[in-house]
Amino acid sequence: MKIRFVKAYTHYEVGKVxxxxxxxxxxxxxxxxxxxxxxxxxxEKVAKKGEKAAAAE
Numbered sequence: 001m002k003i004r005f006v007k008a009y010t011h012y013e014v015g016k017v018x019x020x021x022x023x024x025x026x027x028x029x030x031x032x033x034x035x036x037x038x039x040x041x042x043x044e045k046v047a048k049k050g051e052k053a054a055a056a057e
Contacts, residue, residue, distance in 0.1 A: 002041040
């Protein structure tokens with residue numbers, strides 16, 4: 001899970017995107033989200049063969 005900081009926290013500035021392991025694991029990441037310091041980033045979708053070509057047009 002990736003999270004994006006919406007408020008400054010220790011050495012993470014606003015807008016920084018980090019993996020849950022960088023902040024101490026999933027529990028810490030969920031805690032930061034619950035406190036309103038961060039938000040969960042949506043999962044990246046893997047484009048299928050035809051979708052990438054259609055998006056470029």
